[in-house]
Amino acid sequence: MASLPTCSAAELTPLLGLAANATAAADYICTRFTATSDKFTNTTYAIDNTYLLFSAYLVFAMQLGFAMLCAGSVRAKNTMNIMLTNVLDAAAGGLSYYIFGFAFAFGGPSNGFIGKHYFGLKSIPSAVYDYSFFLYQWAFAIAAAGITSGSIAERTQFVAYLIYSSFLTGFVYPIVSHWVWSSDGWASATRTSGSLLFGSGAIDFAGSGVVHMVGGIAGLWGALIEGPRIGRFDRSGRSVALRGHSASLVVLGTFLLWFGWYGFNPGSFLTISKSYGTSNSYYGQWSAVGRTAVTTTLAGCTAALTTLFGKRLLVGHWNVTDVCNGLLGGFAAITSGCAVVEPWAAVVCGFVAAWVLIGCNVLAEKFKYDDPLEAAQLHGGCGSWGLLFTGLFAKKQYVHEVYATGRPYGLLMGGGGKLLAAQIIQILVIIGWVSVTMAPLFYALKKLNLLRVSTEDEMQGMDMTRHGGFAYAYHDEDASVHTPVGFMMRKVEPTSASPSPIHNTTSMVV
DSSP states (O other): OOOOOOOOHHHHGGGGTTOTTHHHHHHHHHHHHHHHHHHHHHHHHHHHHHHHHHHHHHHHHHHHHHHHHHHHHSOGGGHHHHHHHHHHHHHHHHHHIIIIIHHHHHOOSOOSSOOOSOGGGTTOSOSSOOHHHHHHHHHHHHHHHHHHHHHTTTSBOHHHHHHHHHHIIIIIHHHHHHHHHSTTOTTBTTOOSSOOGGGTOBOOSSOIIIIIIHHHHHHHHHHHHHOOOTTSBOTTOOBOOOOOSOHHHHHHHHHHHHHHHHHHSGGGGOOSOOBOOOSOTTOBHHHHHHHHHHHHHHHHHHHHHHHHHHHHHHHSSOOHHHHHHHHHHHHHHHTTTTTTSOHHHHHHHHHHHHHHHHHHHHHHHHTTOOOTTOHIIIIIIHHHHHHHHHHHHOOHHHHHHHTOTTOOOOGGGTOOSHHHHHHHHHHHHHHHHHHHHHHHHHHHHHHTTOSBOOHHHHHHOHHHHHSSSOSSOOOOTTOOSSOOOSOEEEEEOOSSSSOOGGGSEEEEEO
């Protein structure tokens, strides 16, 4: 952060001439100037920290969006189970990120692979990080864990959620964020302790790779090792839709995630009061924050509309769930380059992201891969496209403002292929790192019989067998013959030909 010029009494005294008490006057003026300068500095810190805290609150609110989206996307008999896992992603992730994760991610000075300071937030706050930065990064970490929980929903043991969530947020995710976001990371575009990757570093501004690909690839391995849900594919291998029970919850969750994304992407600037030193005093980082919100919005909107008409052409109907997933796919893709691309490029990003998601879903069905929330396809596939998109469309001016002058920028914008090469390397190493860490973990859980629930539990629903009862009365097309225990709503039909409003009531039965 830039500071005001300093005041020196020794330099000021000669300017006051031979006036009486010139030295005392200079001392007084400098004292008042220093006090004013300190006040401006403190105010700037307060503004930036408040901005970061508000962004952290928005990103954390995305957990509610994830919870609603997950609940609506699963069958009603597993609602309590998926809601509880979303709560535990935040709770278990909070402790693991506090004890280990933050230190592994941002504990500099360190090497290019892993951080080694700030365990348990020791020495925080410091001149580099404040508590607001930890809170913001924790909200990102649990977002990655939430993505994974969607891929393995409706068939996973509770203990497996606790184990993978703690491991992902405390170790796997922090290592990747250290590589890409720490000033010591070997792939970081903000690296200060060594040479940059291809003279550029990988630009993943808000986490298409760091957050979305990590969560998506982890979920991919979990779902592959666990296998599809019972009934997802028939005996001949044909796909059977196991639809979620509430499109209303899906839409609600989507809008909550949309709202939270305005903390996810614009908030990743971390500060808002920075001036870019241009001749236009109205233009600074505050303008870049606004532009980032615009590119985020346009990518999501374009992806939603493209998915709407694309699915209509492919399957012949309008599907709100598909549109919601398309919207989120556009957001996941633009997250990497949201700060360094023009608004028109965000439209391109969203359009391609929608077709990437549609293509990934076709491949998933072909290979009998079952992901109830399309999390691996959405976050892994669209996140990968987002990194490539940044390497193609990053604008020179914005790259130089956000990162540093003289950096490579997008290939299609005339900046050569160095940035694109760095983006490709990031994609490959994320796939490799998450695969060699999470795949063995899920495989070990499977061998220890800690990963998948029993066939009986899966057929009856984990709400009944593992959580003491259903979230609410429901009827699934594939409901078992077992009569649910608890209260159910039964509609009392009118007995006369001319029903009155009083007859259209409900009664509680056991």
